[in-house]
Amino acid sequence: MISATPSVFDTSFSRSGTGIDAFVDRHAPDVRTTYYGAGKVALRDGLAGVVDAGGNVIVPSYLSPAVVEPLYELGLESRFYAIDESLAPDFADLEDRIDDDTVAIMSVNYFGFPQPGLERLAALTDEYDCYHIDDNAHSPLSVHDGTLLGTHGDLGITTLRKLLPVPDGALLYCADEELRERFVPSSLAGRSDRVAATDCRFVVTSLAESVLETSQSLHQSVEALLDDGPDDSWSVDPVGRYEAAKTPMSKISGIVVDAADLVGIRTARRENFRAWRRVLDSRDDLSPFYEALPAGISPYEFPVRASEPAAFLAELEDCGVVGAHTWPILRESVRESDAYETAIRYSQEVVGLPVHQGIDPSSIEAVGDRLRR
Numbered sequence: 001m002i003s004a005t006p007s008v009f010d011t012s013f014s015r016s017g018t019g020i021d022a023f024v025d026r027h028a029p030d031v032r033t034t035y036y037g038a039g040k041v042a043l044r045d046g047l048a049g050v051v052d053a054g055g056n057v058i059v060p061s062y063l064s065p066a067v068v069e070p071l072y073e074l075g076l077e078s079r080f081y082a083i084d085e086s087l088a089p090d091f092a093d094l095e096d097r098i099d100d101d102t103v104a105i106m107s108v109n110y111f112g113f114p115q116p117g118l119e120r121l122a123a124l125t126d127e128y129d130c131y132h133i134d135d136n137a138h139s140p141l142s143v144h145d146g147t148l149l150g151t152h153g154d155l156g157i158t159t160l161r162k163l164l165p166v167p168d169g170a171l172l173y174c175a176d177e178e179l180r181e182r183f184v185p186s187s188l189a190g191r192s193d194r195v196a197a198t199d200c201r202f203v204v205t206s207l208a209e210s211v212l213e214t215s216q217s218l219h220q221s222v223e224a225l226l227d228d229g230p231d232d233s234w235s236v237d238p239v240g241r242y243e244a245a246k247t248p249m250s251k252i253s254g255i256v257v258d259a260a261d262l263v264g265i266r267t268a269r270r271e272n273f274r275a276w277r278r279v280l281d282s283r284d285d286l287s288p289f290y291e292a293l294p295a296g297i298s299p300y301e302f303p304v305r306a307s308e309p310a311a312f313l314a315e316l317e318d319c320g321v322v323g324a325h326t327w328p329i330l331r332e333s334v335r336e337s338d339a340y341e342t343a344i345r346y347s348q349e350v351v352g353l354p355v356h357q358g359i360d361p362s363s364i365e366a367v368g369d370r371l372r373r
C-alpha cells in the first residue's frame, strides 16, 4: 500500500540528526527563523508588526482556502490573482489588482518547485513598494539556484508537517530588515517543551496507521466504517482549520524535526518522483507537471494533469495507492468566478501522487505493473 504521509516509525532518522535548524542556517544564514505550529499563524505574526487594517494582499487563486484566514484576522483584504498554465502569475491580472493599499504580494512554490515568474514578481513588489511573501508551505528542503525556497521574499513560511511525520510545525522566515526589527512573536511562536494530549494522540494515530498499512482490505474496511460516521465538513471549513492551528509547535514535532535525516529524505523523495515519472510515462491521459527535477529540489508530490481524474484516482486506489488526491479545494469566491479558469480547472484535474520517504520506489514500480495490465 502507498500511504499519503510517512510514518513516525519509519527509518528516515539519523543518529547524528542534523535537523532543520542547521539546514536553514547553511542555506539562508541571514534570515531570522521562528518556529510555529502552523504556517498560517507564522504568516499572521510575520505581517502583524508592519501592516494596518484596511490594506490588501494579492494572493494566487490556486490556493488552499484557509491560507488567507490570517490576513482577514489582521483586517486585510485578500485579492486573488489568476495563474497561467505554468502556475506563474497572470501578470496582467495581478498588476490590475494592485493599488495604494496593497501591502504585499504572495507567491507560492507549488509541489516543492519554485513558482515560475518569481523574479518578475520581485520586480513588481519593488516597483509598488510592498512586501513579497514567499509561501513555501509545500517543501522545506527545496533549494533552487542556491536559494532556499521560502526565502526569496521579505517574508516566507514553510510547513514541516508536509515533509515529516509530525502533527504540526512550521517556520517563519524574516529576510527583510525592517520586518525583522518590527517582528514581535506572539504567544503562539516557538516550540512547546511539554508533552500534551496532541502528542499522545499523534503517536496512537501513527501506530494505528502503521497497522492499517499492512493490509489494503483492512484499510478499506476501516475507511468505509469512518465514511459512515459523523460528517467531517469541518475539515474544509477555513475558519475552523485556522483556529485549530493556533498552537505552538508540539513537543513531538520538535523531537522528530531535530532527529530527521534531511539529506536522506530529500534523496528518497527525488527517487520516488522519478519512479512515478517512469511508470506513468506511457499514459496518454496524463501529463506530468514537471519534466525536469533540478538539483536541490525536494518534491512534495508528483503532480500530473489527468484527463479523467476521478477514473485515474479510482484506478490508483485499486492498486493500493491511498494517498493520491486532487488539490486544492478552492475558496468559494474563486470557485465561482470566471476570472480564475486555470485555477478552477487545475483544482479538478491535477492529481498529486505521494513521493514521501516512507515509500520504497519498488512499490511504485509494482503499481506501474498493475496499472499497465
Ligand SMILES: Cc1ncc(COP(=O)(O)O)c(C=O)c1O
Pocket: 037, 038, 039, 040, 041, 063, 064, 067, 108, 135, 137, 138, 158, 159, 161, 169, 170, 245
Ligand atoms: C500553499 C499553502 N500555503 C500555506 C499553507 C498553510 O500551511 P499550514 O497548514 O502550516 O498553516 C498550506 C497548507 O495547506 C498551503 O498548501
